[in-house]
Amino acid sequence: MDAISRLLKPRSVAVIGASADVNKTSGRPVAYLRKHGFTGNIFPVNPRVADIAGLRCYPDIASLPEVPDVGIVLLGAERAHLAVRDLATRGTAAAIVLASGYTETGEDGARRQRELLAAAGKMRLLGPNTIGLVNLTDDIVLSASGALEMEHFPAGSIGVVSQSGGILGALLSRAAARGIGLSKLVSTSNEADLDLADFIDYFANDDATKVIALYVESVRNPDTFRAAALKARRAGKPVVAFKIGRSEAGAKAAVSHTGALAGADRMYDALFKQVGIIRAQCFSDLLDIPAALATGRVLRGNRIAILTSTGGAGTLVSDSLGVSGFETPAPDAQTAARLRALQTGDHAALDRNPIDVTLAGLQPDLLRGAIKALLDSPSYDALAIVVGSSGLAMPELMAGAIQDCLHTSDKPVLAYMSPHAPEVAAILTQRGVPAFTAPENCSAALGGMLQAARWTIQPTETSVAMQVSTAELPVGSLDEAQAKQLFARFGVPGVREIVVATPAEAERAAYELGGRVVLKILSNEITHKSDVGGVAVNLAPEQVGARLAAMVGEVKANTDVAPNRFLVQEMVTGGTELILGFHRDPLGSAILLGMGGVTAELFKDTTMRLLPPSGGLGRAEALELAHELKTWPLLDGFRGRPKADIDALVSAIVAFSQMAAQMGERLVEAEINPLFVLPAGQGVRAADGVVVLDN
DSSP, X not given: OOHHHHHHSOSEEEEETOOSOTTSGGGHHHHXXXXXXXXXXXXXXXXXXXXXXXXXXXXXXXXXXXXXXXEEEOSOTTTHHHHHHHHHHHTOSEEEEOOOOSGGGOHHHHHHHHHHHHHHTTSEEEXXXXXXXXXXXXXXXXXXXXXXXXXXXXXXXXXXXXXXXXXXXXXXXXXHHHTOOEEEEEEOTTOSSOOHHHHHHHHHHXXXXXXXXXXXXXXXXXXXXXXXXXXHHHTTOOEEEEEOOTTSOOOOSOSSHHHHHHXXXXXXXXXXXXXXXXXXXXXXXXXXXXXXXXXXOOOXXXXXXXXXXXXXXXXXXXXXXXXXXXXXXXXXXXXXXXXXXXXXXXXOBOSSSXXXXXXXXXXXXXXXXXXXXXHHOTXXXXXXXXXXXXXXXXXXXXXXXXXHHGGGOOSOEEXXXXXXXXXXXXXXXXXXXXXXXXXXXHHHHHHHHHHHHXXXXXXXXXXXXXXXXXXXXXXXXXXXXXXXXXXHHTTOOBOOEEEESSHHHHHHHHHHHOSSEEEEEOOSSOOOGGGGTOEEEEEOHHHHHHHHXXXXXXXXXXXXXXXXXXXXXXXXXXXXEEEEEEEEETTEEEEEEEXXXXXXXXXXXXXXXXXXXXXXXXXXXXXXXXXXXXXXXXXXXXXXXXXXXXXXXXXXHHHHHHHHHHHGGGEEEEEEEEEEEOBXXXXXXXXXXXXXXXX
């Protein structure tokens, strides 16, 4: 048995710093172990107390009669490392350190955390600053959470890993009140050693866990997190994550538009998508979606039948589903006939959806018949049952009638509680019908189920990074001409352009290029040129010289810098403007694609992919990026527009990603904006570029 298995299922537990006062945090772990049925040995350690709750109390760790599998350390941050060292010396598999005062408090705390980790040696460490863990599967609670004051927690198949101790207690208590069964809950907190990935990996092998729920503050080890999440999905165990920090200012000061558009939260979106994690959009989703997934039922489409006895509540559910992209079609003729045969009279609305069947007197046979008819119907992929006030009189009868029908189909069945009736909701959930208190919760649960059903592990297609010489490039920001020359080396063509210094040179260059042109300042210091008057478009050759002279004055007035180098470029027309960028983040490196030009940050129509561990993106993934844009129809011939050269766009994305892969840590930022995608057969052109290089 490995150390994590012994941590989650110990045969013996030492509680260091245990107190006989159950009103203190240090008094809770022993009390909770006994209260919730732990059958192994409990060894309280406290030199000032002879016994605790009838258990012999030991003066120190060296005096313990056997080596404990786990040590719960309740000492303060200044002394916890001493207990950790003694446990490691005895050969304990893992220690749980509850004390705060480590990295979350600053440099002194970081020093203490390093000291703690060094004291642990090869022994595994949970925490510090953790509330511990709860194993409901095996009646083992290694925690001081006040939520454990509750008498009973339904065991189930949802494993929880939280980087917040308080949230662990919140989920434990909420799940119990709703009848949602959890298997194991772990608070990783500071993650000096064991982290999210370790427990995702464990749950992937845990027979008692079918669904994994994560409360995420930050992913500290992206590579191991990615590997663990993929392992869970290969094991058929959906992972649902609620990531806090969405309002964090990810658009920090950056040279490129890409830096402002990417942001930390967008990187998490990309990471979760690539490893198949379902993202919970609000805290309640972190229980609602796993509760639906834990039924093991598969949602194969987006057509939902709504069975109700109260029209208003049925409309609420229907409206919420519609907003979330689900369909609620009317019953097909055969299903409508079966429903009409169940109930006569003009008080039933059976030709539309929601299907409003009056359940006067709560008639179980009528309810069973309607449920079976809708589950048998080829018109529906799932069934949402609205429980109205009439269902409160005899909740067991109603729950039993619904439960009786579940074996007839593997389609998802869920309930919406119209009146406030948490006890009824808990009964339904425990009977295999997840019940929700808001229409939006129903939609979120079904949305998560649909996402889980449609997500399959695809073999990662990568492109081998091209070997292009870049050693001579300077450190810092390249000017636009240098940036586009770099892109061209990797296979992304730029517009035709000429570097000039004087009005006369500019005019000659414009005549040489022919037709209308663009004039820009050329500087490695001023990146957002149009903001300071450094760009002029659609100029005739004879206008260029005078415009250059005027531009010098405008830019100097705005920046106090007089530009002395300029670009004269051909004027590209008839293409779609995109932005293609590179962004580096603690989570990894990402390629961003979006609507480009000066409105890039205004519309924020972007999508991202993290680069694989080696090489660039493959063509299939590059094409997926383009398809994900809201503005994809503009590339695909929207309303008679000529179709864009998608093949050339895909090649450009792949080439750009190969550049990022080859240059590695040296590439700080890179962006093409705009990248003109011309009509089919005419290719793409990089019309502007930003590159920032490190040593």
